Amino acid sequence: MEQLKITGNPDIRLNGDIRIGGAKNAALPIMCATLLTHDPVQLRNVPTLRDINTTMKLLRELGVSVSELEHDKVTVQAYGTISTKATYELVKTMRASILVLGPLLARFGEAWVSLPGGCAIGARPVDQHIKGFQAMGAQITIEHGYIHAKAPEGGRLKGASITTDMITVTGTENLLMAAVLADGETVLENAACEPEVTDLAKMLVSMGAKIEGIGTHRLVIQGVEQLHGTTHSVVPDRIEAGTFLCAVAATGGDIRLTHVDPSIMTSVLDKLTEMGVELELGENTIRAKMTGRAKPVNLSTTEYPGFPTDMQAQFMAVNAIASGASDVTETIFENRFMHVQEMNRLGANIVIHGNTAHTEGVEAAALSGAVVMATDLRASASLVILGMIAEGTTTVDRIYHLDRGYERMEEKLMKVGAVIERVRSAEEA
Numbered sequence: 001m002e003q004l005k006i007t008g009n010p011d012i013r014l015n016g017d018i019r020i021g022g023a024k025n026a027a028l029p030i031m032c033a034t035l036l037t038h039d040p041v042q043l044r045n046v047p048t049l050r051d052i053n054t055t056m057k058l059l060r061e062l063g064v065s066v067s068e069l070e071h072d073k074v075t076v077q078a079y080g081t082i083s084t085k086a087t088y089e090l091v092k093t094m095r096a097s098i099l100v101l102g103p104l105l106a107r108f109g110e111a112w113v114s115l116p117g118g119c120a121i122g123a124r125p126v127d128q129h130i131k132g133f134q135a136m137g138a139q140i141t142i143e144h145g146y147i148h149a150k151a152p153e154g155g156r157l158k159g160a161s162i163t164t165d166m167i168t169v170t171g172t173e174n175l176l177m178a179a180v181l182a183d184g185e186t187v188l189e190n191a192a193c194e195p196e197v198t199d200l201a202k203m204l205v206s207m208g209a210k211i212e213g214i215g216t217h218r219l220v221i222q223g224v225e226q227l228h229g230t231t232h233s234v235v236p237d238r239i240e241a242g243t244f245l246c247a248v249a250a251t252g253g254d255i256r257l258t259h260v261d262p263s264i265m266t267s268v269l270d271k272l273t274e275m276g277v278e279l280e281l282g283e284n285t286i287r288a289k290m291t292g293r294a295k296p297v298n299l300s301t302t303e304y305p306g307f308p309t310d311m312q313a314q315f316m317a318v319n320a321i322a323s324g325a326s327d328v329t330e331t332i333f334e335n336r337f338m339h340v341q342e343m344n345r346l347g348a349n350i351v352i353h354g355n356t357a358h359t360e361g362v363e364a365a366a367l368s369g370a371v372v373m374a375t376d377l378r379a380s381a382s383l384v385i386l387g388m389i390a391e392g393t394t395t396v397d398r399i400y401h402l403d404r405g406y407e408r409m410e411e412k413l414m415k416v417g418a419v420i421e422r423v424r425s426a427e428e429a
């Protein structure tokens, strides 16, 4: 198992350019959407991530032809015999595998997808996906740990009016991918409008889908009989970008992010400004200058365009060394404070009360390096941020979580001044 060994320094400053990759959370549904046509689909700005590899493996296991990922381009073609079964072995390593359910069911009339288990940040049920497919006429049964979905007589889903109980990102994406090939009109109320959902919707439109209300909480879809191939460039990763901005907010310095889209990052950029980061926004660039100690910020996670839960841990890392107290409330997931204990091991002062974490900011010099355990993707990133500042060596263990969503994060950070080494854990070396 690999670890990151970070040589921390309270006086570290990050300086230079960082190129941001395509969004994991857009690339995953988009790759699954290639199942909706037998034509080739060319994707660009696809990030090199563990979850992308898993998706490529999953598609190949289904019989889809998937080229190698060259730089950031991949060509996918779901032509010929396609299996409709996504096995537990792959689904257990990536919950987003559930996103093959909608396209398989819509195009082939049947799908078997292993039920994803619980995970570090909460139970994360998929009942809303199932409820939506049922409304479209699918028969759903749970057999041997698998969701078995079958379209009505004739093999085609029927358009329906669906209101999900809560806003769900992958739920909206799954139902949207099913609706584009259904018979008739589907109305998705309470739909997620995260930029990654919008990117998927735009890609589907470029394949011939008929979708109105893109970017809103109400999607109206007129099902078509067939979709065709397309070329699509994945939207920039606003969470990767936000993570590097938090890094500079914590360390100080002057960095410039390239290949970003600031227009989809307003809530995060506003909070960084409140912390004292000076931002200069270009069309596809963000320059961030930070001098002095960060001001603490209160925040509460919520759906887009509100503050994203996927940025909560990274902001808490900055709050940990900010010049005062702050409260961070998590409203999306029931158990997304696993980083708190590890941050406290580095010297932070954070106490959890229900779904709020109260932080008393400490001086950067009060932190000291330690062995910490990454428990989920963004928790890992937040520990890397604090590890760069904590005097001495911080070892971040279990970085396979980090590699799920960050393209060689340590290389990008080293380019701007961090001292980080990727090593094999002692037991294995």
Ligand SMILES: CC(=O)N[C@H]1[C@@H](OP(=O)(O)OP(=O)(O)OC[C@H]2O[C@@H](n3ccc(=O)[nH]c3=O)[C@H](O)[C@@H]2O)O[C@H](CO)[C@@H](O)[C@@H]1O
Binding pocket: 025, 028, 096, 122, 123, 124, 125, 126, 127, 128, 129, 130, 166, 167, 168, 169, 170, 171, 196, 309, 310, 332, 333, 334
């Ligand atoms: C691959 C991907 O895009 N992952 C993102 C996606 O996850 P994901 O799509 O899994 O998250 P959801 O938006 O579905 O979850 C929101 C809330 O709804 C609940 N829920 C969801 C579906 C359902 O059928 N039943 C149910 O109860 C979840 O447990 C959670 O409490 O959106 C999250 C919220 O922005 C992000 O943190 C994840 O990074």
Ligand SMILES: C=C(OP(=O)(O)O)C(=O)O
Binding pocket: 025, 095, 096, 310, 377, 378, 405
């Ligand atoms: C929680 C996340 O991803 P996933 O839904 O793939 O677990 C994330 O990207 O922070």
